[in-house]
Amino acid sequence: MASRVIELMVNAEPRELLAPPGTTLLAALREGLGLTAAKRGCAQGTCGTCTVVLDGVPVFACLIAVETIQGASVDTLEGVSGPDGELDEVQAAFLEGFATQCGFCTSGMIMVAEALLAENPDPSHEDIVRAISGNVCRCTGYALIIAAIRAAAARRAAAAAVA
């Protein structure tokens, strides 16, 4: 079958691409749109490194045939930082808290954290563990990742209190 033109809102901007049948959302982002933050790890939904936010909820981009989500809204790590590249609270907490080792899981971890904090601005340790339970850090840096997500929540709460 012929390729389809796929239209998506990617990081709040309308984008379109031509996708052969069965193209994953992950491949569409990486190869179609040049957005390479989401990584291809296991390609079967068990490692979490391809996590993006689809219509407000975290999903594994490797498990989605992109033609099945025509018109959807997709948020990736590229859309997290500010317009001049300034890091958001989650990114800053990851950087300052040494929550990145090899970095391969980081994009997925941050997108899961962004979705969690959007829904629950003050997550408990248990809430964070549950949220990242689908994301593997093969460096086993979980303690610092969990601490960074807690720190990001505190930064956001402090910023909201000032504003």
Added chain:
Amino acid sequence: MSLTVELPTSADDAVGLLADGGLVMAGGTVVMPLLNTSAHDVATLVSLRGAGLSGIKMAGAVAELGAATTLAQVGRDERLALLGPVIESIGSPPLRNLATVAGNLFVPSGDLAVALLALDADVEVAGPGGRERMSVAAVLGGGLAPGCVVTGVRFTVPAAGEFVYTKAMRRRMNSGSIVTVAAVLGYTDGVVTSARVALGGAWSRPRRSAAAEAELIGAPLSRERAERAGAAAASAADPPTDAYASAWYRRRVLPIHVRRALIGE
């Protein structure tokens, strides 16, 4: 092989497309790994994502779950709070945002499928001959006829405390099942008068254990009865070996998890 992805907008549309063959895909958590990682011979995918099969309806105590309702939608629904622990035991949150109710009937060890067996759910199926209702046991045991698609599942929500569930896992979260136990017991004057005990990991597919049920009916629920049910379940079981556990281990731990599901200890 060149692939076609069909995007039906209704169940009837999906059935029409399946007349020429094709693999049904709902959430994609089973089909996409196959496409991504194996030399497959899939020529046509029929996606249910846009087929209008998502949603939860309650009519009194009867729950109707659309086939393409995600596990996360089920887990968030307060009217289906009894399924909360079941949903939380399956995969991870991002997976549950994709995985679907009907899809769980077609994975090797579906934990929601085990719960639906205990709940005596029935399954609405659309096919070339029209619509029919099948028992969830029939779907789990024999699958669907060619060209058919599940459109929803329906069950009566039991009274509080009648449904119990436990899943033994390799990790506390996001692990396949070692063994899964779901049961619904009915009581008259404190005596168990009906029992549905469904097991995952006891056979290669989820099944009810008539042997365990027989040990429970006719007496008040007690530790002794729960242990007898567990022993009977293990004797009758023919567990599979997979990456999560060996058949030997599953048979060994099954009685304990049956007992824990039934009496909580």
